[in-house]
Amino acid sequence: MSSAPGHPEAIVRPTAAARAFEVERIAPREELAEFVDYHWLVRWSDQKPYQQQVVPQPRVHIAAEDGQLLVHGISRKPFYRTLVGTGHVLGAAFHAGGFRSLTRSTVAAISGTVQPGRHLLAGDDRPVAEQILASTDTAEMVEAFERYILLTRPVPDPTGREITDLVHEAQCRRDIVRADQLAAHAGCSLRTLQRLFAEYVGIGPKWVIQRFRILDATAAAHSGHPIDWSALAHQLGFSDQAHLTRVFTLIVGTPPAAYQRANDTL
Known part of the structure; x- marks a missing residue:
């Protein structure tokens, strides 16, 4: 294995x-x-x-x-x-x-x-x-x-593969911070992308992109390196550090700088 x-x-x-x-x-x-x-x-x-x-x-x-x-x-x-x-x-x-x-x-x-x-x-x-x-x-x-x-006999689905690839792009590319950017990358309208994500992923592209950017922030917090949270917020497409802090706290339960300090001292 x-x-x-x-x-x-x-x-x-x-x-x-x-x-x-x-x-x-x-x-x-x-x-x-x-x-x-x-x-x-x-x-x-x-x-x-x-x-x-x-x-x-x-x-x-x-x-x-x-x-x-x-x-x-x-x-x-x-x-x-x-x-x-x-x-x-x-x-x-x-x-x-x-x-x-x-x-x-x-x-x-x-x-x-x-x-x-x-x-x-x-x-x-x-x-x-x-x-x-x-x-x-x-x-x-x-x-x-x-x-x-x-036993479910799953059948290969070209559209499913395309959606998986699109989500992978959203995960790996920090420059993709909005759903319309991902739609442009896919060569389709935003409405079409939203429909495909509902059908195959189960949730909209805006949520997917923001979730990956928050996971980028958690990975930074886990790195053990000093983080300029204001600069990182800009890189991840948040309007400012306060915006990143609000979203991160809603998802993780702790502001990012405090979360990093707590993880480093455990």
Whole structure:
């Protein structure tokens, strides 16, 4: 099994998180690589309850937890998970345009929801989830998970690939700070882009672009280097430092400079 890079900048307060749990990211098998970006496996052991926050990204996740496979649509709200005792959770993080191939329906319909796989996908998910949660072997867990996903018979979708590529552009290019810029890059109208994002991603391009710019800010805060927050706000397309601070605080819960200091001293 090969490893996958994932997106560690989405883990809030990673210094403390590294002491509380381990994260392994695993590349999917070839048949699923167009749809699934990576699998993630979180393990924790013998500890007091620990609450971890993760910044939601523009992607659907399926996770084996609480005896079932849960489909997590994109949420505008902060995501928290409390870890207790000893356990693990295995998840699949889908490409931005990849999940629609499993359901053949608009991804916006599940945004802001968490639903059992049996309500959306390929039959009863509970036996697979129980097998995953009872195992300690990573390869065995991933194999069972992928067999279930393949039961949906996902079909390659050229439009889904294009949307995944567009979202990747929005992630990697800091000069893209507005939805109309991404539409121009895609060679379509803003209205068309908004319709395609609702259908395939589950949320609008404006939200996607701003979320990536906030993740750029969290990555800067995690870097351990001094940050000129005013200059960074300008680079990321915010009107000024106060604008970046408001949005960052709304998503992460702490102003960026204070967040950096807290993470550095943990």
